[in-house]
Amino acid sequence: MKRLDWTQLDEASRDEALARPAQARAESLREGVAAIVAQVRLHGDAALRQLTERFDHCLLQDLFVSPEEFAQAEAALAPGLKEAIQEAAGRICAFHRAASLQPVAVDTAPGVRVERVLRPIRRVGLYVPAGTAPLPSTALMLGVPAAIAGCAEITLCSPARADGRCDEAVLYAAQITGVHKVFKLGGAQAIAAMAYGTESVPRCDKLFGPGNSWVTEAKLQVSGDPDGAAIDMPAGPSEVMVIADATANPVFVAADLLSQAEHGPDSQVVLVSDTPSLLDAVAAEVQRQCAQLPRAETARQALSQSRLIAVSSLAQAVSVSNRYAPEHLILQVEDPRALLDGIESAGSIFLGAWTPESVGDYCSGSNHVLPTYGYARSYSGVSVASFQKQITVQEVSAAGLQVIGPCTATLAAAEQLEAHRRAVTLRLDRIAEEGLA
Numbered sequence: 001m002k003r004l005d006w007t008q009l010d011e012a013s014r015d016e017a018l019a020r021p022a023q024a025r026a027e028s029l030r031e032g033v034a035a036i037v038a039q040v041r042l043h044g045d046a047a048l049r050q051l052t053e054r055f056d057h058c059l060l061q062d063l064f065v066s067p068e069e070f071a072q073a074e075a076a077l078a079p080g081l082k083e084a085i086q087e088a089a090g091r092i093c094a095f096h097r098a099a100s101l102q103p104v105a106v107d108t109a110p111g112v113r114v115e116r117v118l119r120p121i122r123r124v125g126l127y128v129p130a131g132t133a134p135l136p137s138t139a140l141m142l143g144v145p146a147a148i149a150g151c152a153e154i155t156l157c158s159p160a161r162a163d164g165r166c167d168e169a170v171l172y173a174a175q176i177t178g179v180h181k182v183f184k185l186g187g188a189q190a191i192a193a194m195a196y197g198t199e200s201v202p203r204c205d206k207l208f209g210p211g212n213s214w215v216t217e218a219k220l221q222v223s224g225d226p227d228g229a230a231i232d233m234p235a236g237p238s239e240v241m242v243i244a245d246a247t248a249n250p251v252f253v254a255a256d257l258l259s260q261a262e263h264g265p266d267s268q269v270v271l272v273s274d275t276p277s278l279l280d281a282v283a284a285e286v287q288r289q290c291a292q293l294p295r296a297e298t299a300r301q302a303l304s305q306s307r308l309i310a311v312s313s314l315a316q317a318v319s320v321s322n323r324y325a326p327e328h329l330i331l332q333v334e335d336p337r338a339l340l341d342g343i344e345s346a347g348s349i350f351l352g353a354w355t356p357e358s359v360g361d362y363c364s365g366s367n368h369v370l371p372t373y374g375y376a377r378s379y380s381g382v383s384v385a386s387f388q389k390q391i392t393v394q395e396v397s398a399a400g401l402q403v404i405g406p407c408t409a410t411l412a413a414a415e416q417l418e419a420h421r422r423a424v425t426l427r428l429d430r431i432a433e434e435g436l437a
Helices: 011-017 027-043 045-056 067-076 079-098 136-149 168-177 187-196 213-223 250-261 276-290 296-303 314-324 357-362 398-414 418-434
Strands: 002-005 104-109 112-120 123-127 153-157 181-183 206-208 239-244 268-273 307-310 328-332 348-351 388-396
Touching: 027 045, 027 187, 027 213, 045 187, 067 168, 079 136, 079 168, 104 398, 112 398, 123 136, 123 187, 136 153, 136 168, 153 187, 187 206, 187 213, 206 213, 239 250, 239 314, 250 268, 250 276, 250 296, 250 328, 250 357, 268 276, 268 296, 268 314, 276 296, 276 307, 328 357, 348 357, 388 398, 398 418
Parallel strands: 002 307, 123 153, 123 206, 153 181, 239 268, 239 328, 268 307, 328 348
Antiparallel strands: 104 112, 112 388
C-alpha cells in the first residue's frame, strides 16, 4: 500500500492519490459485448445455449431452473446455512419495509390537491454473479426489495456451473425472497436476454446487480438503447475507505481493508488517519493477516493500488472522504457520530469499532448493491424505491383554479405558450360566466 501525506500534496497529486484503478472500456470489450448482445437479439435461446457452452462450459437443455432443482438445492444445503439466509432475509426485509417511500397528498392551495402515488416496475431482472464464488447475499439484496415493491415479474439470472446447475444457496435465497423465474445464464448474454427477451427469458424493464467488466459493459449498452432496459446504477470494482484515529484497533482496521481487497484484483482500499503510528501498525497488520487468507494473491494485487493517507485532522479526513465518495465508508474513531453530519457522499457508512463492513454485505439489513467508482456523489444504493415509479397526481376544483389559474396564465404568457394560457383562461371565463366557484 502506498503511503502519502495529504498536507504535502498539491491538487493534481491529490487527484492522483484518490484515483481509482483504471476502468478498461477498451474497444475490444465494447465490440465483444455488442456482438453478444446482437447474437442474443437475433437468435434468442439458441444463442444463449451456444454462449453458455462457450463461456461456462456446460450444455443446457432447459435454460430455466425447474421446481425439482429448487427442491434439490434446498435439500442439499446445510441447515445452518439455510437458517442464516432466512435470518439475513428477515433483517433486510425489516429495514427495507421501514425505509420504503410512502404515498403523499398535499393541498398546495384551497381546492388544489397534489399527490404522489407509487407503482412497482412491472418486470425486473436481477443478476447474481458467480465468478470465483457464488453470492447468495446478492440474491437477497435484490430479491427482498423487489418483492416488497410488488414487482409482478421478477426474473433472476445466475451463471451455471460445469454440471449445468446454479449454486444451491443462490437458488434457496431466490426462492425464499419470492423471485418468480430463475435462469442458468451469466455474463453479457444474460443481460441481453433480460433486456430484450427471448423465447424463454421474459423481457425486463429494469436490470439490477453487480458483475464483471462484460456484465457492466452490457448493462451500459442496453441502458443506452431505447429498445433496451434501464439499469440500477453504473458499477465498478468494490472499494472501502476507512477513517481511523488513535483509538482504532489496527487488527480491526486491517481486517476491514482486506475484506474488500479480497473481492478482486481491481478492488481498492484506502485508510485515512490523523495518527501516523496507526498507519504503520495497520500496514504491518495487513501484511500479517493477508498471508493467512485463501485469496491472498487477489488481495495483494488490490493492495498494490491502495493507499495509506496521513491527514492533519479528522476534519481533513472527512474532506478527503467527500472528495473520494467511497462505496463503503468505515468510521473507526472515538466518536463516529460526530463525523456523520459532515459526510456528503458515500454508498453506506459503518460507525465504530464493532461495525465491520461485512455485516452490511450480509445481514445488518442495509443493501450491499451500492454505487462505486465515485458515483456515490450522485447515486444511492438499491432500495425498494429503486423498484418503483413515483407518479404525481393533481386534482383542482373550480375554486382552486380561480386561486392558481392567474399564476399559471401569467407564466404561460411569459414563455409565449398561448395554448397553455388559453387552457386556463377559457376555464376561468366559464367559471365566471356560470358562477361555478
